[in-house]
Amino acid sequence: MKSASNTASSEHPLVLPEVAVNDMTSGIDWARDDHAVCIVDGRGREVARTMVEHTATGLRELIVFLGRHGVGEVAIERPDGPVVDTLLGAGLVVVVVSPNQVKNLRGRYGSAGNKDDRFDAYVLADTLRTDRARLRPLVPDTEATIALRRACRARKDLVKHRVAAANQLRAHLRNVFPGAVGLFQNLDSEISLAFLTRFDTQDRADWLTPKRLGEWLAKHSYSGRVDPAALHQRLLDAARGATGTHATSQAHITASYVALLRTLLSQIKALSAQIDRQLDAHADAHIFTSLPRAGRVRAARLLAEIGDCRARFPTPESLTCLAGAAPSTRQSGKLRAVGFRWACDKQLRDAVVDFAADSRHANPWAADLYDRARARGHDHAHSVRILARAWLHVIWHCWQNGLGYDPTQHRALQRVLATQTEAA
Incomplete structure (x- = not known):
């Protein structure tokens, strides 16, 4: 295709x-x-x-x-x-x-x-x-790819804002209401924000008992696996927060952060839905969604940052260099140094590295390549870049041929699977 x-x-x-x-x-x-x-x-x-x-x-x-x-x-x-x-x-x-x-x-x-x-x-x-x-002359991507790229980058920016706002809320709560910080797994989750809306001070949280907390969690369709009694014990074990007039004044700050996070979560969700629709309508969607653990947003980011202009990357090496996955070699006389490639497309590198890091959990070939890099003494970031470089060669061939990734046609993967079968 x-x-x-x-x-x-x-x-x-x-x-x-x-x-x-x-x-x-x-x-x-x-x-x-x-x-x-x-x-x-x-x-x-x-x-x-x-x-x-x-x-x-x-x-x-x-x-x-x-x-x-x-x-x-x-x-x-x-x-x-x-x-x-x-x-x-x-x-x-x-x-x-x-x-x-x-x-x-x-x-x-x-x-x-x-x-x-x-x-x-x-x-x-x-x-x-x-x-x-x-x-080389600039060969523009199609409007569909440009629109998808802008949506993906906007979503990424909003996620950064969400993380920053959550960190600010966490720092604030450590001073005025420490019990709310570790109560749920994520401070910016829906259940955590709902809890902070209802119980924004230590005084209000003191009203809770295991039974009352359980009833409140059931009312809000809490899907966690932690027993209400255990959650209540977390509140009791945490350091006491501010009470009285001071707590009331600080609750306004808590409410501001909660409102900001709710808005960010809502807009991230809306952009994700928009990205999903744009991805479905794109001619190259099947290539990137076929990659292991690519999902929807991650596949959209890969597609958007690589683009759809095949002439821009005539070889796999041209793609790996722009993505910062190929090492930079400097040589003068007898001195030869191989180091990190700083000059690259940072957005493309981030998208590829994010995909490669997670792919090892679903693809035995990727896991083997990563593990062997770690065994050679490379740290996690370097090992992921090595894996990203290998994936870019695979992605380039799929992209150039307009075909989705087929594990049965991936010879290196089949060799790893055969070796694992023999070892078993």
């Missing part, structure tokens, strides 16, 4: 021509409110420069400005957003040069290395002129 993106990506060039259109290149230093634009000719001379506002009118003026000077290629530091959409919509070739690269490239033009938007626009334009052999 071929993804719909294959057809779309074939309309874009995979490499830049030796000479730019009209021998003109442009660089845009993106900012929040306005953008610096520079155009250089084939000899690196500045032809024109301008500033455009980040408005609909400003972006139209940008296209007119570039068209007036015959520019067909633009270098910019980010791969998405209204500016990039406008450039691609106008039929221009967009080349992404990362901020880290621009920072290093400033040294070509002077030793000061100062950050200046107008100068960076020139650096981008001239780099597009001189380094064409190693630069």
